[in-house]
Amino acid sequence: MAKVHVTTSVNGEEREVLCEPHQSLLDVLRDELGMTGTKEGCATGDCGACSVLIDGRLVCSCLMLGVEAEGVDITTIEGIANGSELHVLQRKFLEHAALQCGICTPGFIVAAKALLDTNPDPDETTIRYWLAGNLCRCTGYDKIVRAVQDAAQELAYEA
Amino acid sequence: MAEAHDYKAIGTSPVRPDGVDKVTGRANFGADLNLPNMLHGKVLRSPHAHARIRSVDVSRALEMDGVYAAISGADFPSGAEGDIQGEGGGTVSDLAQNIVARDKALYHGHPVAAVAAKTPYIAERALDLIEVDYEVLPPVLDVDEAMADGATLINENLHTNGDTSQPASNVAGITKFERGDVDEAFAEADLIVEGEYRTPTAHQGYIEPHACTATYSEEGKATIWCCTQGHFDVRSLTASVLGVSVGDLKVIPSEIGGGFGGKTVIYLEPLAVKLSEVSGRPVKMVMSREEVFRATGPTSATHSRVKVGAKKDGTITAASAWIAYEAGAFPGAPVGPGCMAIFAPYDLPNFRVEGFDVLVNKPKVAAYRAPGAPQAMYAMESAVDDLARELDMDPIDLRLMNAADEGTQAPYGPTFPPIGIRDCLQAAKAHPNYTTPKGEGVGRGIAAGFWFNIGMQSSAEVRLSEDGTVTVVEGNPDIGGTRASMCLMAAETLGVPYETVRAHVGDTESTGFCNVTGGSRTTFATGMAVVQACEDIIAQCKQRAAATWDIDADQVDWTDGEAVPQPGVNVDVQPLSLADIAGNAGRTGGPILGRASLNAQGAGASFSVNMADVTVDRETGKVDVVNFTAIQDAGTAIHRAYVEGQMQGGAVQGLGWALNEEYVYDANGEMENAGFLDYRVPVTSDMPMIDTHIVEVPNPSHPYGVRGVGETPIVAPLSVAANAVRDALGFRIPDLPLSPPNVLAAIDDREGA
Numbered sequence: 018m019a020k021v022h023v024t025t026s027v028n029g030e031e032r033e034v035l036c037e038p039h040q041s042l043l044d045v046l047r048d049e050l051g052m053t054g055t056k057e058g059c060a061t062g063d064c065g066a067c068s069v070l071i072d073g074r075l076v077c078s079c080l081m082l083g084v085e086a087e088g089v090d091i092t093t094i095e096g097i098a099n100g101s102e103l104h105v106l107q108r109k110f111l112e113h114a115a116l117q118c119g120i121c122t123p124g125f126i127v128a129a130k131a132l133l134d135t136n137p138d139p140d141e142t143t144i145r146y147w148l149a150g151n152l153c154r155c156t157g158y159d160k161i162v163r164a165v166q167d168a169a170q171e172l173a174y175e176a
Numbered sequence: 177m178a179e180a181h182d183y184k185a186i187g188t189s190p191v192r193p194d195g196v197d198k199v200t201g202r203a204n205f206g207a208d209l210n211l212p213n214m215l216h217g218k219v220l221r222s223p224h225a226h227a228r229i230r231s232v233d234v235s236r237a238l239e240m241d242g243v244y245a246a247i248s249g250a251d252f253p254s255g256a257e258g259d260i261q262g263e264g265g266g267t268v269s270d271l272a273q274n275i276v277a278r279d280k281a282l283y284h285g286h287p288v289a290a291v292a293a294k295t296p297y298i299a300e301r302a303l304d305l306i307e308v309d310y311e312v313l314p315p316v317l318d319v320d321e322a323m324a325d326g327a328t329l330i331n332e333n334l335h336t337n338g339d340t341s342q343p344a345s346n347v348a349g350i351t352k353f354e355r356g357d358v359d360e361a362f363a364e365a366d367l368i369v370e371g372e373y374r375t376p377t378a379h380q381g382y383i384e385p386h387a388c389t390a391t392y393s394e395e396g397k398a399t400i401w402c403c404t405q406g407h408f409d410v411r412s413l414t415a416s417v418l419g420v421s422v423g424d425l426k427v428i429p430s431e432i433g434g435g436f437g438g439k440t441v442i443y444l445e446p447l448a449v450k451l452s453e454v455s456g457r458p459v460k461m462v463m464s465r466e467e468v469f470r471a472t473g474p475t476s477a478t479h480s481r482v483k484v485g486a487k488k489d490g491t492i493t494a495a496s497a498w499i500a501y502e503a504g505a506f507p508g509a510p511v512g513p514g515c516m517a518i519f520a521p522y523d524l525p526n527f528r529v530e531g532f533d534v535l536v537n538k539p540k541v542a543a544y545r546a547p548g549a550p551q552a553m554y555a556m557e558s559a560v561d562d563l564a565r566e567l568d569m570d571p572i573d574l575r576l577m578n579a580a581d582e583g584t585q586a587p588y589g590p591t592f593p594p595i596g597i598r599d600c601l602q603a604a605k606a607h608p609n610y611t612t613p614k615g616e617g618v619g620r621g622i623a624a625g626f627w628f629n630i631g632m633q634s635s636a637e638v639r640l641s642e643d644g645t646v647t648v649v650e651g652n653p654d655i656g657g658t659r660a661s662m663c664l665m666a667a668e669t670l671g672v673p674y675e676t677v678r679a680h681v682g683d684t685e686s687t688g689f690c691n692v693t694g695g696s697r698t699t700f701a702t703g704m705a706v707v708q709a710c711e712d713i714i715a716q717c718k719q720r721a722a723a724t725w726d727i728d729a730d731q732v733d734w735t736d737g738e739a740v741p742q743p744g745v746n747v748d749v750q751p752l753s754l755a756d757i758a759g760n761a762g763r764t765g766g767p768i769l770g771r772a773s774l775n776a777q778g779a780g781a782s783f784s785v786n787m788a789d790v791t792v793d794r795e796t797g798k799v800d801v802v803n804f805t806a807i808q809d810a811g812t813a814i815h816r817a818y819v820e821g822q823m824q825g826g827a828v829q830g831l832g833w834a835l836n837e838e839y840v841y842d843a844n845g846e847m848e849n850a851g852f853l854d855y856r857v858p859v860t861s862d863m864p865m866i867d868t869h870i871v872e873v874p875n876p877s878h879p880y881g882v883r884g885v886g887e888t889p890i891v892a893p894l895s896v897a898a899n900a901v902r903d904a905l906g907f908r909i910p911d912l913p914l915s916p917p918n919v920l921a922a923i924d925d926r927e928g929a
Contacts, residue, residue: 037295037297039297047207047208048210052201053201053204053205053207053208054200054201054202055201056383056384056433057207057462058383058384058385058433058465058852059465059851060465061465061851061853063465063851063853064383064465064852066383094200094201095200095201095202097200098200103196103199103200107196107199110195110199111192111195111196111199112191113817114192114657114815114817114818114821116195116198116199117434117655117656117657117818117821117822118382118383118384118431118432118433118434118435118655118656119194119198119199119203119205119431120205120382120383120431120433121383121433122198122199126199142861144860145860145861145863146860146861148859148860148861149859149860149862150859151860152383152852152859153383153860154382154383154434154825154829154857155656155825156821156824156825156828157821157824157825157826157827157828157829157858157863157866158824158858158863159824159863159865159866160817160820160821160824161860162860162865163865
């Protein structure tokens with residue numbers, strides 16, 4: 018099967034990639050572009066570990082084909098920090114001990130960023146329902162929710 | 177209580193040393209390694225739960241373009257003997273047959289063959305070309321069926337407790353123990369409560385699927401990168417399956433995306449090494465989520481009966497338990513620990529326990545957080561709840577009246593040193609979530625939990641850099657913040673700031689032997705090794721200082737990270753800091769390196785008391801958790817936030833087990849819900865905040881009082897949820913999970929709908 022040439026933007030940088038028509042965006046990111054920060058937990062869209070932003074919208078990269086990335090802007094966990102300065106969500110996840118094993122963390126941070134980008138002042142219920150597509154088996158979610166609440170508060174204070 | 181101590185580092189909650197890598201996507205997990213020229217391996221799995229394998233032919237797969245190796249059971253040594261040296265136990269032969277079936281497939285998903293190809297896609301296609309001739313046999317799918325007279329035998333050569341004078345059986349072993357005169361004590365009881373309970377097959381549900389990459393070299397040695405709770409165990413288990421020396425294997429642990437016991441065993445590693453050997457190229461293997469459900473992990477489903485007798489005043493006179501555990505396809509259910517844990521919170525003069533290790537055609541069970549205890553204690557804590565109702569007593573008062581204490585002989589033998597069950601019960605009784613009256617329609621449940629915790633073997637090195645910064649090297653994969661705990665204990669011992677200490681998890685060739693990250697042992701046992709290695713550093717630093725000052729080493733004290741002459745020693749010198757001594761090490765004897773290796777004794781039992789308020793929707797059967805309170809004795813909390821995190825995570829994992837999670841099988845033994853959509857673990861919107869209260873009754877056997885905290889948290893939530901639902905509904909549903917369809921069916925049944 019002929020590979021397909023795809024031009025896309027990953028974290029603000031134009032990238033060209035040859036991908037198999039059957040490859041998911043997740044596989045293209047991880048295997049073709051070497052960006053392994055985005056994780057696979059299920060490959061069926063149930064766990065959110067592979068969360069990325071496509072033109073600012075939260076997407077499970079395992080449910081999108083690589084060839085569909087032509088011309089879009091992709092944001093992955095590797096693009097969340099501003100250079101060497103951590104995003105407030107990353108800082109708050111660390112300060113609140115909102116990760117234990119850390120495999121779900123990239124997906125949670127990307128998903129939480131998508132929330133705060135559109136709703137800077139979410140209440141606890143909104144946070145819990147927004148993040149319901151991201152599974153964490155270690156933390157019981159308590160510290161994750163608190164980290165997102167605290168990040169929202171700091172962003173509001175800065176604004 | 178530990179508040180009395182004047183610790184500087186211990187008990188704080190700093191950012192973990194590996195944290196930034198984990199919030200930026202930089203940390204490398206099991207599937208993140210790619211090597212030049214690498215192939216991808218895939219496993220062909222049995223489509224039958226029970227079948228004789230007449231033949232396996234991989235030749236057509238090998239002919240496919242892009243396929244470089246295809247193997248089956250015939251490629252592995254047969255007749256492996258001996259027992260596994262490691263946490264899980266069992267035999268090498270069973271392990272080897274679980275890695276790849278030989279003459280029989282014993283569960284749907286049992287590996288039968290494997291291929292390595294240029295891409296994962298080609299490897300998948302090649303699996304379709306492997307020809308396997310099966311003689312399908314009837315599957316045995318639960319303990320009742322397996323223990324029934326005339327049951328289909330899963331292993332015709334298996335005899336209960338190895339007694340070949342008896343006919344072959346699906347019951348691999350029976351564990352019994354007893355104290356006092358149980359029958360007499362039941363006869364003396366004023367009332368007796370009895371219950372019969374079931375728990376489902378459930379999975380650890382770690383978010384990271386199993387993954388490994390292996391490369392075999394021409395000199396007959398192999399390197400394995402994998403996500404594991406214990407790379408030294410991966411080395412020994414893989415060596416035993418391959419029939420090679422542990423010296424031929426090097427295992428490098430990646431970061432690990434959850435394990436909960438399920439990554440203390442091996443699945444892919446011997447296949448990857450063999451595929452690499454055959455192909456001459458590195459081979460990476462990553463399981464799909466479906467494979468994880470079908471062929472790894474689960475914990476035992478159980479069927480149990482419990483009986484408790486008491487006096488009118490609440491004194492428990494006797495208890496007995498009968499518990500059958502599913503082992504999966506090979507012996508090895510956690511019967512022993514479950515039977516030893518069931519009565520642990522109580523001071524019981526008379527009890528009897530009987531446990532059964534029962535084969536069924538399901539995946540071989542693996543350790544799951546406090547293996548065996550949640551199922552057993554679910555039964556007992558439900559019965560104790562019923563007893564409190566019968567007696568019209570407060571369930572905490574009833575437990576306090578019968579609780580074990582320092583000096584009590586534990587049901588499993590030893591006499592308890594200081595333990596925290598009473599402190600936990602008292603903390604629960606005083607907690608606002610208990611003293612606040614429950615709302616309208618709310619059910620409240622309470623239960624106790626327990627885990628032994630273990631010690632076992634650990635090694636640690638502490639290295640002093642030339643500027644006085646410190647590197648801790650040990651061999652326990654960091655599954656939930658143990659690097660931070662090691663750094664805190666090292667900083668406390670050395671008297672230096674936490675920020676100057678880094679921790680590194682070494683591979684099998686760069687650090688000394690460590691047993692698995694499991695049994696809640698890492699902060700206890702490996703922490704003890706780190707503390708001793710730091711004491712070794714301090715002893716050396718005192719010698720260096722003494723040499724510098726021209727006095728004896730025993731005239732030097734180590735205070736707040738500095739060498740100082742002891743009071744009364746008449747020298748006019750300035751204190752020497754760790755940095756001073758490290759910077760001068762080249763002139764005082766060379767680099768400074770501390771080390772320790774030990775087999776840690778005196779693991780401290782950890783008790784918990786949990787409680788929850790729930791509501792039950794009688795229209796749908798859905799249970800909502802309104803609040804949850806986890807109270808647990810940590811001994812000493814080294815990193816407070818990560819101790820809380822263990823308690824919160826275990827609570828939610830236990831609630832998932834209680835309220836929704838179960839393997840659903842069809843009549844042929846195929847799991848029908850092998851994905852996260854249908855095997856539904858708790859999600860953020862299912863849960864409230866989880867309130868925690870850390871009790872600290874220091875363990876006298878650890879330099880800082882650590883007990884270990886990882887496993888106890890999952891034990892109580894099963895019965896907490898069930899007792900709360902009992903309270904809300906007015907009747908007990910004894911079989912888990914209390915999922916909407918099961919609860920609705922029970923309500924309809926009760927109301928005659």
